[in-house]
Each structure stands twice: as C-alpha cells, then as structure tokens.
Amino acid sequence: MSAALGHIKPEALRLPPANLEAEQAVLGALLRNNKVADRIAFLEPHHFADAIHGLIFNAMMRRIDSGRLADAVTMRQEFANSGALAEVGGDAYLAQLLGAFVSMVGVAEYAAVIRDCWLRRQVIEACDLAIERARGVEGGELAGGDILAALDGELAGLSRDGNAGQELRGSSTVAAEVMAGFVAAAERQGGLAGITSGYAGLDRMLGGFMPGQLILLAGRPGMGKTAASLGITTRSAAAGHRWLYASAEMGAGQVMARAVAAVSGEPLTAVLRGGYHDPESGAWCSHHAGGPEAHRIAAAVRRLGQLPIEWDDSPMQTVASIRAKARAMKRAGGLDGVMVDYLGRIRPSERAMGFKNRVQEVSEMARAFKELARELEVPVVLLSQLSRGVEQRPDKRPVLSDLRDSGEIEQEADTVLFLYREHYYLLAAEPQRDGKQSAEQHADKLAEWTQRLQAAEGRAEIIIAKQRQGPVGPVRLRWDGPATWFRNDVADGEPAVPGLPE
Numbered sequence: 001m002s003a004a005l006g007h008i009k010p011e012a013l014r015l016p017p018a019n020l021e022a023e024q025a026v027l028g029a030l031l032r033n034n035k036v037a038d039r040i041a042f043l044e045p046h047h048f049a050d051a052i053h054g055l056i057f058n059a060m061m062r063r064i065d066s067g068r069l070a071d072a073v074t075m076r077q078e079f080a081n082s083g084a085l086a087e088v089g090g091d092a093y094l095a096q097l098l099g100a101f102v103s104m105v106g107v108a109e110y111a112a113v114i115r116d117c118w119l120r121r122q123v124i125e126a127c128d129l130a131i132e133r134a135r136g137v138e139g140g141e142l143a144g145g146d147i148l149a150a151l152d153g154e155l156a157g158l159s160r161d162g163n164a165g166q167e168l169r170g171s172s173t174v175a176a177e178v179m180a181g182f183v184a185a186a187e188r189q190g191g192l193a194g195i196t197s198g199y200a201g202l203d204r205m206l207g208g209f210m211p212g213q214l215i216l217l218a219g220r221p222g223m224g225k226t227a228a229s230l231g232i233t234t235r236s237a238a239a240g241h242r243w244l245y246a247s248a249e250m251g252a253g254q255v256m257a258r259a260v261a262a263v264s265g266e267p268l269t270a271v272l273r274g275g276y277h278d279p280e281s282g283a284w285c286s287h288h289a290g291g292p293e294a295h296r297i298a299a300a301v302r303r304l305g306q307l308p309i310e311w312d313d314s315p316m317q318t319v320a321s322i323r324a325k326a327r328a329m330k331r332a333g334g335l336d337g338v339m340v341d342y343l344g345r346i347r348p349s350e351r352a353m354g355f356k357n358r359v360q361e362v363s364e365m366a367r368a369f370k371e372l373a374r375e376l377e378v379p380v381v382l383l384s385q386l387s388r389g390v391e392q393r394p395d396k397r398p399v400l401s402d403l404r405d406s407g408e409i410e411q412e413a414d415t416v417l418f419l420y421r422e423h424y425y426l427l428a429a430e431p432q433r434d435g436k437q438s439a440e441q442h443a444d445k446l447a448e449w450t451q452r453l454q455a456a457e458g459r460a461e462i463i464i465a466k467q468r469q470g471p472v473g474p475v476r477l478r479w480d481g482p483a484t485w486f487r488n489d490v491a492d493g494e495p496a497v498p499g500l501p502e
Contacts, residue, residue: 028100226258387402422452
C-alpha cells in the first residue's frame, strides 16, 4: 500500500452496497419476457446502483406501461432514436444483458436484492450526512437536536419506502379482520372502539379516537383550541391512556396551569398570580399558602402530576422531532395518542421549505403526521387555525372550506372537528345605535341581543365536519371562561372520567 493510501481509513475504501449481477439478471429477464414487469412492480429506476441500468429499466418500463413491446430489437431502436445507444453500451451491451438472464422464477428475488442494496446505500448516505453536519462541515453549525431530528426524519422516510414492496393480502385475510372487528365490537356492548376523548357526546359520535387516524381540531383564535386539546389529553390520560403532548405555542407549565385551574375550581388568574380581582368590587383578593384555595390547587397539581402524559415544549419543533419522541415513548412504556398544538407553529422540513409555498408545506406536514399515526398505530390530534373567512359571514359556524392554508390537510384527515362558541361572536356584535334608528328601535335590538347573549353564555360546540367511518354533526359542550375549560354538556350526565371535573 502506498504512503498516501496508508492514511485512508479502511472503511473509506469500501464500495457502497450493490449487486450488479442481480441488476443485469433482472434486465435480461425483462428483455426476454415483458410479463416479468408485474412481478417487480416495486422496483424503480433509482434503485439500480448502475445509472446505465436505471436508464435502460426506465426506458423499458415506459414502453411496457404504454402497451408496447420492449425487447432487444425495439430497445436498440428506442435508444438509437433518442441518441442514447452509445450511452447504454450499444448493441453489444443489450446482447450481454440478454445473456445475463438466469431464471424467470427468481426474478422477483433478484429485484428484492436490488432494492435492499439501494435501501442500505440510502441509510449510509443519511448517516454520512449526519456525521458531516455534526462536524459542522455540511449545513454550518447546527444544534445536535436539529441534526438528530433531521436524521430521524430521513430514516423514517426510508422506513416507509422500505415497506413499499411488502406482500399483498388476500380477500380472505382482510375479510377475517373485518369479522374479528365485528366480534370485538359486539363484545364491547356499546363500548368505545378507540381511546376515550373524555367528552361523552364526542365519544358517542366517534366511538373514541381510533388508532392510525389523523384527527384535525380547528378553530379561530379565541375559540379554545388549546383548552379543548388539554381537556381531551388530561381526561383520556386519567382513563389510563398514555399521551405525548407537543406544545409548540405555549410552555408546558402554562398549559398545565389551565388544567390545574379547572380541576381545583379556582380561576386561572389565581393559579398563575396567587389571587384574583373580585368581579363586583374590583379589589384584588390574595390567596395564602396555607388557605383552602392553596390546598385545592395543591390537590389538583398532585392529581394531574400522576397522569401518563409526556410534555414536549421544545422550541422549533418539526414533524421529525415529534416523531422521534413519539417512537421513544412507544418503545419505552407505550403510547396511545399524540396531541400537537398547533400546526401553524411546526417548522417544515428542509425539503418542504424548498417549496417556498405555504400550501405545499402544510400538505407535506399533514401527510407526515398521517404517516406517523399509521406507523405507530395511535391517533394523532392536530390543532389548526381557520381562515378569517369565518368572520365575514353572518353565520359564524365553520365549514371545511375555512381551513387555513389547507392544501391536502382535509384529504389527509380522517376526522375534522371544529370548535364554535356563539357567545364569543355575540360579545363583539353589540348593537350600536345609528342615526336612522329611534330610541325604541335601538332598545328592541339591544334587548334581543342581550337575550341571545344570555342564552349563549357557557355554551359551546364541537362540530364534526368530517368523519370517514361515521356520522357528522354538532356535539354540545359547556365553556367555563374563568378556568378556560370545556366541560361535558349537562345532558351527558356524570363525568366521563373519574377524578377530573365534568
């Protein structure tokens, strides 16, 4: 070995995984019999290690897919017409490929070998890139967490690609699964098919949150998206389900304070500031560390501290970083659900940022969260904003077209839920007297508005706008403004979860 080569590490001299003989055998089989294409449908041109093989495969598949013959004669003419005959090795190499044919029986296995080599090359490339980033060579000085999240995202994408060639399942297998699902449902005697949302009316309509589903919870600012997500997570966790709560907008302590206020029965200001303003006198009422209010708050803290929820309020969250933490929870102690608050604060991947288009960014993130739900077999609840179009209509109830920067988010979601509180909009719509109204007319308008305002106070709805496997429609809830907490409607009876307020 020369002196120069002596300084090169042995692993640097290793060639990337490839099996050129398998590539030639597959191409030879395809040239001999185009029907082979059906057995290797999972193979793509970029899977070939030799770029010339990929070029030949791509040209052949184009002809086959269009119903034309792709043999040595037609391919020679194809490449001659395109000026690529010399590039692919000319007549001699096409003849060599025909001679490389081994067996029609083994062609699918050879194709699987080609794909496996490609997958291993991609893993090596992703890890090499992560090493370069960690050393500051590629992409500048990135934080270790960002490097890890990027690597996890790239490997997750490869994991999905790696399962693309899995075996098909026959009708009898799928039908047996449906029958097993029916038997399980019958044995539940009306019980939930998924995990509880903690809200009785919502559970009745949905049957619980189902594994593998992407559930979109959307509303305008001020509707209480975070409060609803917190209510769902804490109630479901109190029933024994393990959650990851990714809070990209608020710190975990701020979010938890809302739950403490609701469980203790104390105003949120009391939990955060140690007291509150009396609504009648306007005087400041302080709580004392040993007083009954403090005991109620401490009891609520102890109760909530026992819930199986892991909180992620790290800055600059991405789908990849959330996926990494969700996987870690799944491996460690199990995972039943993921709550993400909210989509607008999640940073797109480097690939998505390259689109320079918000709709495409949102579409890519929605697909990624859907894939996460299916991969880990848990429901993923994703919070999202609605467009201002809601506020331009007389009827403020949201509809599917109000999804902001929706892209494919509506298509990817299995269930779409909207939050709506009429009282919120009525407060901002107090009638003002104009020059055309008499005092009596204005008084009538004001009385009508006051009546509607009083009737709407404390009322809220979760509108099921889309559900792939069930009915749509409104679910009534109650809104506790001081505690910023959604409660079960009175008609739903007892609390859905022992130990937490209804």
